[in-house]
Amino acid sequence: MSTLLLALVAGGVIGLALGALGGGGSVLAVPALIYLLGLTPAAATTASLIIVAATSTTALYAHARDGNVAWKTGPLFAAAGIIPAHLTGAASARVPEAVLTAAFSGIAALAATAMLRTRRDRAPGSGPVPVHPARAAGAGAGLGAVTGFIGVGGGFLAVPALRTVLALPMRKVVGTSLLVITVNSLAALTARTGTGAGLDWGVIAPFTGAAILGAWDGKRLAAKISGPALQRIFAYVLLAVAAVMLADAIW
Known part of the structure; x- marks a missing residue:
């Protein structure tokens, strides 16, 4: 299969995950860029931030238009991760x-476990759950630090964090996670300015284009399949990716 075709197929799958789940784009993009398209881990993590930042911004617009973004608490969660993402992004080099x-690999496995354990949406009429700003900021800062260090948008961690810390319904988790991913990806990219000399734009450009189109399909898919079912499927995919990458790191 040609490099262009591989980039288009992989990009479509990553965009589908981002649009449907509000996360998972970069945790799948990094191994795809390394094992399918031949990028080094360092180049793959930077490329994934570019791809995911562009795709999540597009998907965020679609979800925000339908009212599925928690604008009161989401920005606090996202903003708290900006400085940690910048600092750890610089250190990761x-x-x-x-x-x-x-x-x-380890973080992907932990995220998969958290997604499998995430509770169902609260029953209608149970009322809002009060969110302490310090908890939201602390969780956002931790997510930003991970984002910068391993070069991912953080959505695969943001989804379980937003469910447990902010207690949002799944549809708002997806939209708010895209806000967090966009902010964290851009913050991590600023820390890597000047390190993109080895990037292959012949791979990144078609990958990003296909991911953006896939994100719109993912958004439509999310409206048809229950949130818990999507979470379980993606969690098992994460576990498989974690196992492959751990084996690669060891051997």
Whole structure:
């Protein structure tokens, strides 16, 4: 299969995950860029931030238009991660690639476990859950630090965090997660300014275009399939990705 076709297929799948789940784009994009398209781990993480930032911005617009973004608490959660993402993004350039791969694998496995354990939406009429600003900011800062270090948008961690910390219904989790991903991806990218000399734009451009189109399809898919079902499917995919990348880091 040609490189262009691989980039288009992989981009479509990543966009579908982002549009449907509000996360998972970069945790799938990084291994696709490394194992299918031949990028180094360092180049793949930077490329994934570019791809996911562009795709999540597009998907965010679609979800915001339908009222599925928590604008009161989401921006606090996202803003708290900007400085940590910038700091750890700069530090990651000094970390061996095998360590980055192993860290990525471990975090993906933890995120999958959290998604499998995430509780169902609260029953209608149960009333809103009060959110302490310090908890939201603390969770957002931790997510930003992870985003910058391993070069991901953070949506695969934001989804379980938004469900447990902010207690949002699944549809608002998806939209709000896209807001968090956009902010964190852009913050992490600013820390990597000047490190993109080895990027292959012949791969990144078609990958991004296909991902943007896939995100619109994912948004429509999310309206047809229950949130818990989508979470379970994606969690098992995450576990498989984590296992492959851990094996690669060890051997």
